[in-house]
Amino acid sequence: MTDTMIGVIGGSGVYQIDGLEDARWRAVESPWGAPSDEILTGTLDGVRMAFLPRHGRGHPHSPTSVPYRANIDALKRLGVTDVISVSACGSFREEMAPGDFVVIDQFIDRTVQREKSFFGEGCVAHVSVAHPTCPRLGAACLTAAREAGVRVHEGGTYLAMEGPQFSSVAESRMYRAWGCDVIGMTNMPEAKLAREAELCYASVAMITDYDSWHEGHDTVDINDIVRTLTGNADKARDLVRRLPNLLGSERALCPHGCDRALEYALLTAPEKRDPALTAKLDAVAGRVLGA
Ligand SMILES: CSC[C@H]1O[C@H](OP(=O)(O)O)[C@H](O)[C@@H]1O
Numbered sequence: 001m002t003d004t005m006i007g008v009i010g011g012s013g014v015y016q017i018d019g020l021e022d023a024r025w026r027a028v029e030s031p032w033g034a035p036s037d038e039i040l041t042g043t044l045d046g047v048r049m050a051f052l053p054r055h056g057r058g059h060p061h062s063p064t065s066v067p068y069r070a071n072i073d074a075l076k077r078l079g080v081t082d083v084i085s086v087s088a089c090g091s092f093r094e095e096m097a098p099g100d101f102v103v104i105d106q107f108i109d110r111t112v113q114r115e116k117s118f119f120g121e122g123c124v125a126h127v128s129v130a131h132p133t134c135p136r137l138g139a140a141c142l143t144a145a146r147e148a149g150v151r152v153h154e155g156g157t158y159l160a161m162e163g164p165q166f167s168s169v170a171e172s173r174m175y176r177a178w179g180c181d182v183i184g185m186t187n188m189p190e191a192k193l194a195r196e197a198e199l200c201y202a203s204v205a206m207i208t209d210y211d212s213w214h215e216g217h218d219t220v221d222i223n224d225i226v227r228t229l230t231g232n233a234d235k236a237r238d239l240v241r242r243l244p245n246l247l248g249s250e251r252a253l254c255p256h257g258c259d260r261a262l263e264y265a266l267l268t269a270p271e272k273r274d275p276a277l278t279a280k281l282d283a284v285a286g287r288v289l290g291a
């Protein structure tokens with residue numbers, strides 16, 4: 001058994017969480033650069049918590065400029081075991097209405113301008129992201145959302161677009177035809193990096209709009225999104241407050257193997273490894289590199 005530490009990555013509209021004991025904002029240094037912001041740490045119902053606003057307080061980071069590697073590395077360095085992302089998203093489904101939440105279980109990654117891996121030349125690793133979210137953590141989010149009285153959908157495919165512009169009507173119709181349920185700009189490469197760092201990852205999509213496909217609704221507009229965001233953010237904080245009781249302060253190995261994702265993933269022979277890269281990997285891959 002190890003100690004649970006829940007890491008919450010707050011998306012647009014979610015720049016803090018409430019109720020932490022011994023709360024303090026901490027600067028965490030990472031060899032992957034500066035994280036989006038300081039990280040708020042504390043304890044909730046006896047469980048250690050870490051909160052990171054994805055875009056930074058005051059929202060200085062665009063979806064493209066979010067330092068995804070530094071964020072995941074910093075959470076891992078603090079001792080986080082389980083990461084919950086909360087994100088504003090557009091919907092491709094009539095029944096997934098603005099104000100509803102969706103616990104995501106699949107992604108299609110259409111981002112093109114981001115660093116997507118901790119690994120590379122000098123230390124090559126291939127992890128599986130066939131199932132990119134942790135079912136155990138997703139189930140806890142589903143229960144927490146229901147307890148908080150949120151209308152929540154179990155499972156959904158999230159299309160990650162580069163942005164920052166929203167989709168055209170043609171793109172929106174195409175993603176819908178592909179079977180996607182929601183659209184956002186940030187969960188990739190975040191989910192892939194969490195898997196590389198052997199962190200359980202779950203994503204809660206907070207629906208703000210119907211993107212651009214819906215003939216009965218105006219095309220997506222930032223003013224409408226911001227209006228819906230405020231209510232969604234309050235519900236998200238309520239959901240987060242319920243997670244410690246559901247997850248508990250002690251954790252067994254993840255039954256889905258998220259915390260052992262690197263077990264057989266490293267291909268580069270020890271004598272061929274780049275010492276500079278392996279040094280940067282101390283937190284993410286120290287378990288398998290023997291750091
Ligand atoms: C505020 S609308 C567009 C913006 O909001 C979402 O961010 P996040 O996933 O961090 O909540 C979306 O992905 C875009 O970045």
Ligand SMILES: Nc1ncnc2[nH]cnc12
Nearest residue numbers: 088089090183184211220
């Ligand atoms: N329609 C949309 N497209 C991309 N990101 C979003 N975030 C919130 N609504 C969105």
